Amino acid sequence: MKKTLMTATLAAAALAGTQVASAARDYITVVGSSTVYPFATVVAERFGKSTQFKTPKIESTGSGGGLKLFCQGVGTQHPDVTNASRRIKSSEVDLCASNGVKDIVEVLIGYDGIVIGNAKAADTMKLTRRDLFLALAKQVPNPDGSETLIDNPYKTWKDVNPALPARAIEVLGPPPTSGTRDAFAELAMEGGCKKFGWIKDIKSQSKKLKKAGQKAEAKAMKKKYKAICHSVREDGPYIEAGENDNLIVQKLNANKNALGIFGFSFLDQNSDMIQGSLVDGKQPTFESIADGSYPVSRPLYFYVKKAHIGVIPGMKEYLAEFTSEKAFGEEGYLTEKGMIPLGDSKRSQVAADVKNLKNLSM
Amino acid sequence: MNSTEKMNTIDLVNKNLAKRYRAEKRFKAYGIASIGFGLICLVFLFTDIIGKGYTAFVQSYIQLEVNLDADTLDISDPNDPNQIAGANYIGVVKKALRERFPDVSGRRDKRKLYRLVSNGSGFDLRKMLEADPSILNTKQTVWLIADDDIDTYIKSAAKDGKVFTGRVDEQAQGWVKSLMDNDEVETRFNTVFFTNGDSREPEQAGIRGAIMGSLFTMFVTLILSFPIGVAAAVYLEEYAPKNKWTDLIEVNINNLAAVPSIIFGLLGVAIFIGMFGMQRSLPLVGGMVLTLMTLPTIIISSRAAIKAVPPSIREAALGIGASKMQMILHHVLPLAMPGMLTGAIIGLAQALGETAPLLMIGMVAFIVDIPGGVADPATVLPVQIFLWSDSPERAFVERTSAAIMVLLGFLIIMNALAVWLRKRLERRW
Numbered sequence: 065m066k067k068t069l070m071t072a073t074l075a076a077a078a079l080a081g082t083q084v085a086s087a088a089r090d091y092i093t094v095v096g097s098s099t100v101y102p103f104a105t106v107v108a109e110r111f112g113k114s115t116q117f118k119t120p121k122i123e124s125t126g127s128g129g130g131l132k133l134f135c136q137g138v139g140t141q142h143p144d145v146t147n148a149s150r151r152i153k154s155s156e157v158d159l160c161a162s163n164g165v166k167d168i169v170e171v172l173i174g175y176d177g178i179v180i181g182n183a184k185a186a187d188t189m190k191l192t193r194r195d196l197f198l199a200l201a202k203q204v205p206n207p208d209g210s211e212t213l214i215d216n217p218y219k220t221w222k223d224v225n226p227a228l229p230a231r232a233i234e235v236l237g238p239p240p241t242s243g244t245r246d247a248f249a250e251l252a253m254e255g256g257c258k259k260f261g262w263i264k265d266i267k268s269q270s271k272k273l274k275k276a277g278q279k280a281e282a283k284a285m286k287k288k289y290k291a292i293c294h295s296v297r298e299d300g301p302y303i304e305a306g307e308n309d310n311l312i313v314q315k316l317n318a319n320k321n322a323l324g325i326f327g328f329s330f331l332d333q334n335s336d337m338i339q340g341s342l343v344d345g346k347q348p349t350f351e352s353i354a355d356g357s358y359p360v361s362r363p364l365y366f367y368v369k370k371a372h373i374g375v376i377p378g379m380k381e382y383l384a385e386f387t388s389e390k391a392f393g394e395e396g397y398l399t400e401k402g403m404i405p406l407g408d409s410k411r412s413q414v415a416a417d418v419k420n421l422k423n424l425s426m
Numbered sequence: 427m428n429s430t431e432k433m434n435t436i437d438l439v440n441k442n443l444a445k446r447y448r449a450e451k452r453f454k455a456y457g458i459a460s461i462g463f464g465l466i467c468l469v470f471l472f473t474d475i476i477g478k479g480y481t482a483f484v485q486s487y488i489q490l491e492v493n494l495d496a497d498t499l500d501i502s503d504p505n506d507p508n509q510i511a512g513a514n515y516i517g518v519v520k521k522a523l524r525e526r527f528p529d530v531s532g533r534r535d536k537r538k539l540y541r542l543v544s545n546g547s548g549f550d551l552r553k554m555l556e557a558d559p560s561i562l563n564t565k566q567t568v569w570l571i572a573d574d575d576i577d578t579y580i581k582s583a584a585k586d587g588k589v590f591t592g593r594v595d596e597q598a599q600g601w602v603k604s605l606m607d608n609d610e611v612e613t614r615f616n617t618v619f620f621t622n623g624d625s626r627e628p629e630q631a632g633i634r635g636a637i638m639g640s641l642f643t644m645f646v647t648l649i650l651s652f653p654i655g656v657a658a659a660v661y662l663e664e665y666a667p668k669n670k671w672t673d674l675i676e677v678n679i680n681n682l683a684a685v686p687s688i689i690f691g692l693l694g695v696a697i698f699i700g701m702f703g704m705q706r707s708l709p710l711v712g713g714m715v716l717t718l719m720t721l722p723t724i725i726i727s728s729r730a731a732i733k734a735v736p737p738s739i740r741e742a743a744l745g746i747g748a749s750k751m752q753m754i755l756h757h758v759l760p761l762a763m764p765g766m767l768t769g770a771i772i773g774l775a776q777a778l779g780e781t782a783p784l785l786m787i788g789m790v791a792f793i794v795d796i797p798g799g800v801a802d803p804a805t806v807l808p809v810q811i812f813l814w815s816d817s818p819e820r821a822f823v824e825r826t827s828a829a830i831m832v833l834l835g836f837l838i839i840m841n842a843l844a845v846w847l848r849k850r851l852e853r854r855w
Contacts, residue, residue: 089705091795091803102818105792106626112794113549119794121707121803141703308816329818336590395537397545401626402818 089140092120092376096130096147097243098307099176099327100364103403104147104386110397111385117378120145127243134367135160144372144379148365149176149243154426167370170424171383172414173392175404177328177353177361178248179340180235186320189221189228189341193359196343197256198224199233200302202295211262216297233301236312237325240296247362248325249294252343255359257293266292313338328353328361329402353404361404370421387415475834479827481585485616485629486577487569488543488605490522494555495563504562510555515548519570527601538598542605544571546630569612574628574821576602580611581824592820619828623796624810628821631814633829635796639709639789639804640778640836646713646800647720647777652770654717655724656759659766662725663732664754683722690718691783699787706788707803715783720773727769731762764851771844775837781808807833 094104101124112119125133127148134146135156152170160168180191198204199221203213221228238245258264270285296302305312309326316324317337324338328348331340340348344359352358366386373379385391392398394405406414496504498521499513520540524530530539547570554568555561572580575593580602582590591599605611622632666672694715698704704711735758743753784790790809797804805813807829814826 093706098816101792102626108792109626109794113546122792123707123788123790124792141699141705309818310816327818333592333818333820336592400541 090377091118092145092378092382093143094120094122094145094147094366095125095133095143096123096145096366097127097149097364098124099127099149099243100147100173100366102329102401103173103364103398104366106397106401107382107386107391110391111378111382115378115381117381120378120382131156131367132159134369135163135165137163138165138369138371140376142369144369144376145382146367148367149362150246151363151365152367152424157424157426165369165371168424169368169370169383169418169421171366171368171387171418172406172410173364173366173386173403174398174406175353175361176364176402177348177358177404178244178251178325179328179331179348180252180323180325180343180360181316181331181338181340181348182323183316183320184337184339187229188339189323190345191228191341192225192344193252193256194259195221195225195228195256197253197259197293200235200296201253201257201292202297203292205260205263213292216299219301231321234303234319234322235301235325236303236305236315236322237296238307239304242307244325244327245296248360249296251360251362253296254293263289263292327402328404332402350399350404364403367424370423373421383418387418475827475830479824479831481581482619482824482828483616484581484613485618486572486580487612487614488572488576489567489569489610489612490519490526490543491565492518492522492551492568493525493565494518494551494561499562501562504559507556510559511552513552513555515551516545518551519543519547527604535597538595539601541573542576542598542601544573544627544629546625546627547571569614571618571629572611574819577629578821580606580613584613590820619825623794624792624805624813625794626792628819628825631822631825633807633810633832635793636805636807636810636829637832638797639793640806642709642797642800642804643712643716643806644774644778646710647716648770648774650714650717651720651724651773655721655770656728656766658721658725659728659732660754660759663729664750664758679722679725683726686782687719687780688782688786690715691786693718694783695786705803707791707793707805708801709797709804710800711787712784712789712804712806713800715787716777716780719780719783720777723773723776724766724770727772728762728766731765731769732758734765735761761853764848767851768844768848771840771847775840775844778806778836778840779808779833781812784809807836
């Protein structure tokens with residue numbers, strides 16, 4: 065009897081499994097960046113409450129992980145939308161195409177600022193991107209002026225820049241898997257790295273070589289340039305504090321000497337405990353990020369599988385809700401959550417492109 | 427000579443006696459110190475969680491005089507349910523706020539004013555009007571949920587110590603003060619927390635969706651793992667020959683019990699989602715993955731329970747002519763049931779607190795709709811805690827702790843049930 069029971073249960077489970085697999089999905093599935101997650105979820109919730117469609121399901125997988133899932137193929141078992149805190153790479157477009165995901169709509173929704181901050185009880189730091197590069201890079205240009213690299217010798221901020229306090233360099237930041245880290249390396253560190261003429265020359269040489277048709281050499285040069293500008297030191301001063309920005313905020317509060325790297329929305333919500341450092345003389349505020357004067361900000365995107373529009377109910381309406389003025393507009397509800405809106409003309413262009421479901425062009 | 431030797435032994439004993447007593451005392455003290463350390467950790471954990479989380483069980487409400495006139499609501503035909511559903515409730519709330527604070531002018535200030543109440547309050551008004559259409563075109567005094575920023579401010583002002591103002595500036599603080607002076611602010615038990623699904627607005631976020639998700643997942647786990655585990659245990663204990671193969675199986679089962687749970691998650695992704703093409707985030711898939719994880723626990727405890735049934739009972743049953751199957755079904759299983767159930771409950775309690783394998787199969791998702799079955803996307807309680815702990819909104823801090831308290835409550839209930847079952851059903855020979 066027990067065995068028949070067992071076989072029956074197994075059979076029932078298998079049956080249920082196949083049913084679930086074949087059943088049509090009636091809700092939108094979204095994956096992708098943990099930075100866009102707080103914004104996408106707000107839109108999804110409003111969309112679910114104000115329409116007759118089901119609330120979209122949103123999974124936070126990171127930008128890279130999301131695009132990987134997204135490019136897995138066309139069909140209801142694959143996600144319909146993926147969020148990204150960086151633009152899709154051409155290698156990812158190729159991966160998508162090889163799996164039959166050919167038509168993709170790209171939507172730029174706004175910007176997010178990356179804040180370098182510390183506890184409010186400590187004094188405000190006035191940093192430049194050059195300081196950040198010199199303090200956190202794995203290898204830095206030799207201080208004697210020769211065009212060589214040495215392992216980062218700097219121990220205190222004063223070593224980096226005499227105008228800064230003589231405090232040990234201690235920065236809590238996200239691990240390499242995070243989109244925030246990618247953006248920080250690209251915007252803050254590379255920004256400071258480029259200030260050294262001979263390093264910048266490597267990049268322009270790479271471009272020249274590419275024009276001359278020497279692709280392999282160009283690639284090698286570019287790789288060298290990236291290795292210099294994007295490598296973060298591993299000898300202690302940069303502490304990987306995990307993907308949880310709340311944790312970084314708490315740790316900053318406990319350690320007054322440390323700086324932290326996190327998204328602008330966390331500064332916005334915890335303004336009683338932490339303050340943002342000035343970068344190149346600009347304070348991270350809503351306005352300075354929106355007008356582009358704060359240098360460390362990045363674009364936020366989402367990508368839509370065109371083949372699923374019309375198959376999964378509510379796709380078009382979700383897109384319309386996301387790109388409506390009341391959502392991503394200047395006074396929209398996404399700005400209340402800390403997203404920095406696009407400029408007026410850019411916004412109307414995005415909205416129009418989404419309406420026509422314009423294909424992604426790299 | 428003999429007596430002097432005896433004297434010497436007693437002297438020797440007496441000499442060492444004090445030292446032995448001291449050693450004994452120290453040995454006892456180590457045990458007490460260990461327990462003390464454990465208790466201190468526990469007390470610290472609980473005071474931290476409860477201290478942070480108890481405020482989440484109350485919620486501030488703001489009283490407003492709302493005029494539900496059909497013009498502002500944009501309702502031309504009160505009998506049309508579509509119009510009632512799509513009416514401009516937020517407009518009515520905004521108007522009520524402007525009437526309450528008539529001297530607020532300017533776009534910016536007005537927007538700030540509208541943020542006093544939750545933007546979900548419109549849905550509450552809709553529910554009211556749907557329940558009783560006769561209140562259309564009347565003035566109603568309603569209590570609306572306060573926005574999370576305001577709620578956090580009011581709560582921190584009620585506590586001693588530093589007041590957390592956050593995004594509430596002085597002007598808004600003035601409004602709140604004026605409301606409080608007129609008794610138009612009230613804190614009530616936070617029912618929303620227990621009746622709603624997840625939300626990005628902390629004041630509208632609840633754990634009902636996560637609890638239902640946990641229940642469905644546990645249901646699938648129990649339905650699958652208990653019969654399979656018991657059948658395996660019965661075969662291994664009663665039928666299996668003792669040879670290299672069964673030894674190998676036994677070693678493997680014991681090994682599986684110690685495998686990190688994330689491995690089962692990877693397995694689940696590869697098999698259930700990759701090969702069978704199931705959707706992500708389903709309690710069904712989650713339950714199957716957790717089944718893999720709980721099976722070893724259930725098999726091991728079931729085998730122990732079956733082993734504990736005295737052989738005399740088996741022999742007696744066989745002696746009066748019962749077949750082996752009858753002996754197992756009529757005698758061994760009923761007697762072993764309490765032990766097996768205890769094992770199953772403890773295995774399930776473990777599965778209830780599990781997060782890692784569920785991350786892999788996509789149960790870490792933002793899901794607002796409350797799941798209605800095993801094939802609806804869902805999250806579970808520990809994952810909900812994880813998601814909230816990562817949210818920027820300040821008001822989610824207390825909700826995270828409150829959700830931990832609810833999860834701990836469930837675990838205590840399950841473990842107490844296991845103890846109670848054992849006490850009640852266990853037989854001694």
